[in-house]
Amino acid sequence: MSEWVIGVIGGSGLYDVEGFEGRDTMRVETPWGDPSDELTTGRIGDVRFVFLPRHGRGHRLTPSHVPYRANIDALKRAGCTDVLSISACGSLRERYAPGEFVMVDQFIDRTFAREKSFFGPGMVAHVSMADPVCERLSQLAGDAAEKAGVTVHRSGTYLAMEGPQFSSRAESYLYRQWECDVIGMTNMPEAKLAREAELPYATMAMVTDYDCWRDATEAVSVANVLEIMQLNTAAAKKALTELAKLLSGVPRTASPQAIETCLDYALITAPDARDPNLLAKLDAVAGRALKA
Ligand SMILES: CSC[C@H]1O[C@H](OP(=O)(O)O)[C@H](O)[C@@H]1O
Numbered sequence: 384m385s386e387w388v389i390g391v392i393g394g395s396g397l398y399d400v401e402g403f404e405g406r407d408t409m410r411v412e413t414p415w416g417d418p419s420d421e422l423t424t425g426r427i428g429d430v431r432f433v434f435l436p437r438h439g440r441g442h443r444l445t446p447s448h449v450p451y452r453a454n455i456d457a458l459k460r461a462g463c464t465d466v467l468s469i470s471a472c473g474s475l476r477e478r479y480a481p482g483e484f485v486m487v488d489q490f491i492d493r494t495f496a497r498e499k500s501f502f503g504p505g506m507v508a509h510v511s512m513a514d515p516v517c518e519r520l521s522q523l524a525g526d527a528a529e530k531a532g533v534t535v536h537r538s539g540t541y542l543a544m545e546g547p548q549f550s551s552r553a554e555s556y557l558y559r560q561w562e563c564d565v566i567g568m569t570n571m572p573e574a575k576l577a578r579e580a581e582l583p584y585a586t587m588a589m590v591t592d593y594d595c596w597r598d599a600t601e602a603v604s605v606a607n608v609l610e611i612m613q614l615n616t617a618a619a620k621k622a623l624t625e626l627a628k629l630l631s632g633v634p635r636t637a638s639p640q641a642i643e644t645c646l647d648y649a650l651i652t653a654p655d656a657r658d659p660n661l662l663a664k665l666d667a668v669a670g671r672a673l674k675a
């Protein structure tokens with residue numbers, strides 16, 4: 384595997400990426416239903432990208448209704464080697480200001496109304512989420528965002544809440560006590576599913592607001608998120624161009640965290656206890672490990 388194929392999941396405000404050469408769209412069917420939208424493929428320079436708007440074009444899907452399993456399966460079927468999430472988030476820290484980007488390196492998952500695994504009765508797997516993001520991809524995307532002129536924080540804990548309502552002040556204070564740095568509604572279970580699919584995943588979180596803990600600022604609203612998002616998405620698009628430049632001519636090697644083979648240590652169900660129907664659904668995400 385030597386070519387990079389970067390899957391990009393665009394969040395709120397990022398529904399398309401102009402500037403792909405050889406742009407094409409494709410509908411991908413998955414055993415987990417339809418993904419949020421068509422995939423858009425193309426190249427920036429000589430690097431291949433596959434773009435998927437998380438909430439669908441027109442922002443039709445709530446965070447609870449995003450088909451996370453179908454999205455990750457579709458990106459895997461489309462040949463992605465790595466997946467970059469570009470997401471809006473609220474800041475829980477004074478020093479992470481609106482307009483700045485945070486390369487998330489940890490998550491706390493407080494979502495509760497979503498399918499969180501490709502596995503289940505008849506094929507059980509337990510992947511490690513100790514280090515939930517691909518450090519190499521995170522570093523590269525952070526470097527690219529800096530080259531695009533953005534202030535980038537290289538670590539941060541992302542609290543994933545169910546939504547769709549924003550947090551109460553008491554919740555916002557609590558998450559600060561838990562030492563979370565940013566808050567959003569979507570990157571879990573996405574990161575878990577990417578790991579199950581052996582896809583290196585990183586989150587470029589674009590700060591849009593201070594949630595509702597900060598006395599000096601009005602509480603988050605969609606209006607102020609969208610205002611900042613317009614600036615942030617322009618920067619995110621520039622960052623993708625810079626990422627392509629960084630990857631250009633660099634052969635892809637396996638991730639230093641061996642994410643592409645993590646299922647070798649995760650599958651636990653005995654071969655004769657496996658459910659053939661579930662195995663068939665797992666063809667894209669776990670086909671490599673199940674054949675081994
Ligand atoms: C429009 S504000 C709340 C919304 O924005 C974030 O979405 P995404 O992560 O897809 O950029 C947040 O998680 C909420 O879904």
Ligand SMILES: Nc1ncnc2[nH]cnc12
Pocket residue numbers: 471472473474549550566567568591592593594595603608
């Ligand atoms: N304050 C916030 N809480 C949850 N999700 C968000 N997305 C953008 N800002 C947010």
